[in-house]
Amino acid sequence: MVNPLVSILIPFKNVEEYLEECLESIRSQTYQNWEVLAINDHSDDNSLAIAERFSQLDNRFKIFTNTESGIITALRKAYKHSSGEFITRMDADDCMTKDRIQTMLTSLKEKGEGSLAIGQVKYFAENGVNDGYDRYEKWLNQLTADGTNFKEIYKECVIPSPCWMVHKTDLDLCGSFLPDRYPEDYDLAFRFYEKGLTCISCNKTLHYWRDYDTRTSRTSEHYAQNYFLEIKLHYFLKLEYNPNNTLVVWGAGKKGKAIAKSLTENNIDFKWVCDNPKKIGKDIYGVKLIHYSELQTIENPQSIITVANEEEQMSIKFFFSELKKKPAEDYHFFC
Template sequence: MTCAVSVLLPVRDAATTLEAALRSLLRQTFSDFEIVAVDDHSQDGSLEILRRWAQREGRLRVLENPGRGLVAALEHARAAARGALLSRMDADDVCHPRRFELQVSHLLRHPELAGTGCRVRLFPRGRLRQGWIRYESWQNEIVSCDDVRRERFVESPLVHPSVTLRAAAVARAGGYREREWPEDYDLFLRLLEAGERLDKVPRCLFFWRHSARRASVQDRRYDLERHREMKLHFLLAGPLSRTAEAAIWGAGPNGRRWARLLRDAGRRVHFFIDIDPHKIGKCLDGTPVRSAAAAQDAALPFVLGAVGSPGARPLIRQALRAVGRVEERDFLFVQ
């Protein structure tokens, strides 16, 4: 029996939050969906909760992970899914009642899209540090396909459990892969590098729980170095495959780290660009630091903007565009 949407819900030791997540799914205004819940060897009674709910809700299908870990659970759920659309959900998050209604209607109106996300709100607010507030704001500024593509090497431009993807597009990309880096960001980059289009419904439809127990906090595959390794992999296979040379805008710790990664990968870093007068004219790690005037050089190589200061990227983008540089062809931003 088919349905429009299959919700992929991996569950591991989520007994304290699982029922709230399930309630939010079953209160959706759009009803043509199934929940494919895969228990990943829970030890806290999560499997029993799922089975109890499944007895009274026919749209909930409960499976046990034949492997171990998130990727195996996601792939098991994907293989069992009967919907043409795959919506992600985590067992500690909460959906707005109209999430599926608005995402499904958006995809019906835009058949060119491989998937869509939405704006999100982190909770509980009292636990959030300023860095997470800035991250939430950055996520919610990304809405259009162009936004998603432009920001893809800064951080994951979509929040994974907020997305609804076409099952056929995920299959074309090869599904979820077990790598030494985040499985969701890896999938998004493969979709984007294959030319697929992703965007967001410009409404807050997902409430994303911030917890020290999240995989993105605990699992080393989600740490900053693993993210950089993944971004480098896709940069070398994509935008940087056409050049062996680059310049780095930003001579701070992030820019210098990217310069080392590029050199280790056999790319030549000609120079840093920076606005700090204490750095301009010096050499850092053997690489000269030039002022922003270097952007006007006719022979300027491909530029990676690696400045993380709030508001810096729009200014750098404006400076490069002002001298005829085209984003994606001539420059990109990384973090």
């Protein structure tokens, strides 16, 4: 098909202040063969009325109501009603650049199935973007520019949730929106990775990501750090862990302890290392902490790094390079 249909999935809830701008950015796309499947997830403001007004003006906007609750069930309903050969996401409080759909579709048609189109993102906020989001934006865009997103997937979500596109066949291969695991965007990124999809590099900003205090990712419990850690460990054990190697956890801070606790609860043996003299020798969850230098004597270590400080991470990378260990193979950063 010369101009295939692209399905745009949009769950929405109480976004009356931003929804019109979002939908207008879709109407302004240079590529015009698209459909919007917008799912009202129990809004109690004017969001539904705004969406319905767009559907009356343009029959490419198709509005449905979520009979269940939550973004995952809303996405399932949107996907069920989609007809496109290509599928993409959109957040109801964000905006697309005019060429986003055309750019992603062109790259996917060139690369074929087994590929994942992504775009660079730009945060914006009424009161300015905080340092954390600014660092995340720069980190994510650098990965996207190189197409190397999956190399750092255990650090943070490496696929911007509202700025990807895939062949429908590939989304089905990856389980679409069937799992109930939150954060749903991070879980889907891991399933893209698990099934071997290739990220298509992109140097263009295709999506404007709005930040504000009541954004779902800031307020919902489903996006708390413990959920992120659970997903990381779940997929690490499924995709990376080799029982013939010695599993090592590096770091005894909050994240390190959470991972160590989960491993002990699942009866998975591991060594626990750190560089804090106050913690070395202590017994926590039945595991004694040892100095990281003992990694030099451990045969075939497979390490999870839970140290967040960037300078310390650089030192850790140097330490492993001296041991001839490879990143994303012999050791993975979890933050």
